[in-house]
Amino acid sequence: MNGIHDMGGMHGFGPIVRERDEPVFHHEWERRMFALAIAMMGNRTFNVDQYRQAIERMPPDQYLATSYYEHWLFAFERLLIEKGVVARTEIDVVMAALRAGARPPQAPVVKAENAGDAVESSKEAAGLSEALGGGARSLRYDESYRARFKEGDRVIGRNRNPVGHTRIPRYVRGRRGVIYRDWGVFIFPDTHASGEGANPQHCYAVEFTARELWGGEYPADDRVYVDLWEAYLEVDGDAYSRDGKSSKSGSRKAIAQGRAAKPVRVRGVKKSAPPREDA
Amino acid sequence: MSSHRHDDNDHDHNAPDTGPTLRVKALETLLVEKGLVEPAALDALVDTYENRVGPRNGARVVARAWVDASFKARLLADAVAAIEEVGLAAGPQGEHLTVLENTPAVHNMVVCTLCSCYPWPVLGLPPVWYKSAAYRSRAVIDPRGVLREFGFDLPAGVELRVWDSSAELRYMVLPMRPAGTENLSEDELAALVTRDSMIGTAVVTCSKDAAARPAK
Numbered sequence: 365m366n367g368i369h370d371m372g373g374m375h376g377f378g379p380i381v382r383e384r385d386e387p388v389f390h391h392e393w394e395r396r397m398f399a400l401a402i403a404m405m406g407n408r409t410f411n412v413d414q415y416r417q418a419i420e421r422m423p424p425d426q427y428l429a430t431s432y433y434e435h436w437l438f439a440f441e442r443l444l445i446e447k448g449v450v451a452r453t454e455i456d457v458v459m460a461a462l463r464a465g466a467r468p469p470q471a472p473v474v475k476a477e478n479a480g481d482a483v484e485s486s487k488e489a490a491g492l493s494e495a496l497g498g499g500a501r502s503l504r505y506d507e508s509y510r511a512r513f514k515e516g517d518r519v520i521g522r523n524r525n526p527v528g529h530t531r532i533p534r535y536v537r538g539r540r541g542v543i544y545r546d547w548g549v550f551i552f553p554d555t556h557a558s559g560e561g562a563n564p565q566h567c568y569a570v571e572f573t574a575r576e577l578w579g580g581e582y583p584a585d586d587r588v589y590v591d592l593w594e595a596y597l598e599v600d601g602d603a604y605s606r607d608g609k610s611s612k613s614g615s616r617k618a619i620a621q622g623r624a625a626k627p628v629r630v631r632g633v634k635k636s637a638p639p640r641e642d643a
Numbered sequence: 644m645s646s647h648r649h650d651d652n653d654h655d656h657n658a659p660d661t662g663p664t665l666r667v668k669a670l671e672t673l674l675v676e677k678g679l680v681e682p683a684a685l686d687a688l689v690d691t692y693e694n695r696v697g698p699r700n701g702a703r704v705v706a707r708a709w710v711d712a713s714f715k716a717r718l719l720a721d722a723v724a725a726i727e728e729v730g731l732a733a734g735p736q737g738e739h740l741t742v743l744e745n746t747p748a749v750h751n752m753v754v755c756t757l758c759s760c761y762p763w764p765v766l767g768l769p770p771v772w773y774k775s776a777a778y779r780s781r782a783v784i785d786p787r788g789v790l791r792e793f794g795f796d797l798p799a800g801v802e803l804r805v806w807d808s809s810a811e812l813r814y815m816v817l818p819m820r821p822a823g824t825e826n827l828s829e830d831e832l833a834a835l836v837t838r839d840s841m842i843g844t845a846v847v848t849c850s851k852d853a854a855a856r857p858a859k
Contacts, residue, residue, distance in 0.1 A: 370756070375780070
């Protein structure tokens with residue numbers, strides 16, 4: 365969505381304020397908020413793309429006026445209620461009880477020896493990794509998803525303005541760039557957030573010159589690299605005709621019709637396990 | 644959990660809590676009651692990211708790359724595999740780690756304009772400034788101004804590359820090794836590496852005092 369969170373290139377936010385010897389967490393509630401969100405993504409109550417989208421749905425004035433972990437709290441509570449995990453009335457009741465000084469019963473806290481190691485154990489970490497958007501490395505190198513683009517290809521960020529979650533920043537839409545690197549196959553956040561499926565596809569580092577993004581007075585040597593999924597990109601046909609070359613990437617018909625070429629399953633290649641669908 | 648910090652919201656248990664404290668407590672209470680989270684697991688997550696994972700991890704990687712050219716080559720080719728050599732695991736928010744090398748010709752800087760994506764396994768959790776509107780907005784349009792604000796002027800002929808972590812790739816900058824460090828041990832080198840130099844908003848410097856300081 366074209367939300368306030370999409371800040372690249374905005375002016376007016378003032379100096380970058382830095383705190384000396386800043387602690388990781390400034391308040392106890394931030395510690396708990398962090399851990400709760402990670403844990404609930406770990407158990408697949410929601411996925412990280414849904415979480416980011418919930419933050420993006422915060423009213424802009426609130427987003428700018430609140431702290432980082434307050435964004436997390438807004439998104440967390442909203443998702444829990446929307447998914448029917450807790451009801452607003454339940455939250456209200458418990459908050460009233462806490463305000464009145466009542467200490468609600470809690471499960472006994474048993475601090476396990478080397479509890480931190482448990483989190484770092486490979487199986488848990490792998491599950492947590494995947495839940496937080498890391499995805500499976502096997503998906504990343506899955507050759508059954510053919511790449512539409514290759515390094516050096518000239519592309520344009522599509523001018524798409526979805527109301528849902530997307531990870532193409534506004535500042536590259538309609539902008540001409542070059543494929544710098546093909547990072548491999550990843551779950552597509554737009555559809556993963558909306559519940560429309562994993563829709564895995566190639567994701568590329570796309571190189572834009574500062575001049576292309578912001579204007580001719582910018583240093584010629586400066587570049588911005590943005591990681592963009594294949595569906596965010598179209599062929600820069602003009603660049604090719606200017607160069608007198610033809611584009612060899614993607615299906616010509618799809619390009620002519622302005623559609624992203626569908627990922628092509630390579631015949632004869634055994635498809636690996638289907639990507640995990642979101643919970 | 645730390646018991647040393649004075650937490651304004653929690654110092655008086657009888658006073659009504661305001662702000663997020665009460666709400667977070669209520670949510671944790673409900674989720675524990677429903678069996679969806681365990682307090683011990685939550686404590687472990689906090690402990691991991693508050694105490695066990697942080698920029699010292701990345702500093703070890705940098706120091707190793709400075710002293711061992713073949714490690715550096717492996718790091719630049721496949722950072723996830725290489726960091727295992729120094730005892731690190733590419734865990735959450737680091738499974739697709741890429742290391743960007745600063746050279747006399749190229750300076751790299753990392754941002755997440757859309758939220759706060761950051762390479763947790765090597766740098767820990769991001770500082771507030773990295774997640775701020777000021778940094779997220781300016782890093783891509785005025786990176787040289789940002790660097791000046793952080794205290795250094797990038798020479799005009801050096802190419803500046805800003806990396807917007809808009810997908811699952813997580814970036815760590817490999818800063819240049821400062822002059823005058825030829826006699827330092829790997830541990831002493833690691834002690835010089837700052838978090839900001841691995842984000843790309845600073846460079847690593849070595850004062851004469853630092854060169855003479857014994858390894859921690």
